Amino acid sequence: MSSKRVCLCVAVSSLLLLPLAGLVSAAAGRYDSIFSFGGSSSDTGNNLIVFPPSDRVNYVLRPPYGSTFFGRPTGRCSDGSLVIDFIAQHLGLPFVPPSLAHNESFRQGANFAVSGSTALDAVFFHRLLPRTRRPLNTSLGVQVQLRWFESLKPSLCGATQ
Numbered sequence: 001m002s003s004k005r006v007c008l009c010v011a012v013s014s015l016l017l018l019p020l021a022g023l024v025s026a027a028a029g030r031y032d033s034i035f036s037f038g039g040s041s042s043d044t045g046n047n048l049i050v051f052p053p054s055d056r057v058n059y060v061l062r063p064p065y066g067s068t069f070f071g072r073p074t075g076r077c078s079d080g081s082l083v084i085d086f087i088a089q090h091l092g093l094p095f096v097p098p099s100l101a102h103n104e105s106f107r108q109g110a111n112f113a114v115s116g117s118t119a120l121d122a123v124f125f126h127r128l129l130p131r132t133r134r135p136l137n138t139s140l141g142v143q144v145q146l147r148w149f150e151s152l153k154p155s156l157c158g159a160t161q
Contacts, residue, residue, distance in 0.1 A: 031091045033109040033156075036084045037145045040115035044082065045075035045098035047115035050140060060115075077115055084111060099148055106152060112145035 036042050048060070059065070066073040069080035075098075076082055081089075088096055088109070099110040118125070118141040 031093065033107065034084070034088055034091065034093055034096055035109055035149065036096055036111040036113055037142055037149075038113040039117045040077040040113075042082055042084045042111065042113040043075075043077060043098070043115045044084065044096055044111040044113070046100050046111065046113060047077075048075045049098060049100040050114055084113075099152065106156060110149075110152060112148050114140040114145070117141050117145065 036044075040047070048058075060075050060077055061073045063073065064079050066076065067079055069085075085095055088094065093108055096109045096111040097104040097106070099106065099112045104110075121141050121143050122139060
């Protein structure tokens with residue numbers, strides 16, 4: 001009796017979830033590009049371009065970073081792929097290059113994320129923490145990343161808006 005219930009549950013679950021699998025696989029091939037914003041969990045290399053070389057930044061250029069997936073350090077704050085890498089792969093797009101890499105084509109997307117960036121702008125943090133000895137690096141928050149995106153749009157769309 002118990003095994004019949006398990007089989008019935010598996011069958012019903014399969015029937016309910018099977019259409020969802022079709023929707024997910026249908027997403028691949030429908031998108032031409034992907035654009036990403038954020039911090040270290042999605043930075044594909046902008047941090048190394050923005051900040052001058054230092055031990056604080058260069059740690060992502062040494063193992064174990066990149067060892068598992070890429071076989072070499074890539075500037076990502078990860079040993080392997082980032083969520084944005086999985087999304088791009090699932091959508092059939094190439095890995096998203098850092099938006100500040102000048103030798104890249106951004107027709108299939110760009111990544112504006114920078115490690116250590118914030119969602120709120122610097123004014124908020126300076127008001128909240130006016131006497132901190134070591135000020136937060138808030139100069140590359142989402143607002144700055146959105147301005148970078150705005151300046152890139154004309155080269156992608158052939159229009160100013």
